[in-house]
Amino acid sequence: MKLQLNSTYLLMAFILLLIELTIAVIGGSGFIRHTFGDYLVVILLYALLRGCTTLGIWSSSLIVLLFAYTVEFLQLTPFLSYLNLEQHTLAKLIFGSTFEVLDIVAYTLGILSILILETKLFNPRTS
Template sequence: MKFQFNKNYLVLAHSLFLIELAIAFIIKTGFIRYTFGDYLVVILLYAIIRGCTNLNVRASSLVVLLIAYGIELLQLTPFLTYFNLQASFTAKLIFGSTFHLTDLFAYTLGILTVLAAETSILKLHNKQHTRLWKL
């Protein structure tokens, strides 16, 4: 893996980060806050990884899913207490504080959305490339 910047992914990451901030500070409860935010966060992490490295789509997706699942599984333990962060709003916002099976589904759906979007983009790119060769 090498560091390699991709402006398109970094713009996407920046946009998603702003949306996540809005969700975190404006919406206090409900589906958007708890489930849609988790769905978007894996897409955000994916965009950051693709925007800063040369990892391919599958490897990036797997890394993001492992990170998301790992953090969610950590919520089964009092890990914030181990680092004396149990009262930290920021730590709770970033890492969460309670395990929810629905979060794992939201992460999985987010990555499946990424894979579907990347596949569609690749097919579109290949069609355009083929048309250029026919001209």
């Protein structure tokens, strides 16, 4: 893996970050904030990874999905307490505080969407 900037992916990551911030600020609670936000966050992380590295579609997808799963399963433990971050609002916003199976589904659907877009629509030769 080499570091290499890709302005298209970085622009996509920036736009997704703005959408995520908008959802966090005005989204309140419910489906849009919790489920759709989780769906978008894996796409954002994928775009960021692809925007900064030479990793391919499948490698980037797997790394992001495993990272998302790891963070979600860590929510079954008091890991924020271990890091002395249980009172930090930003840490709780980024890492979450409760495990939800629906979050796993949202992450999976986000990565599946990426794989479909990347391999079938944007670059059909890679499938």
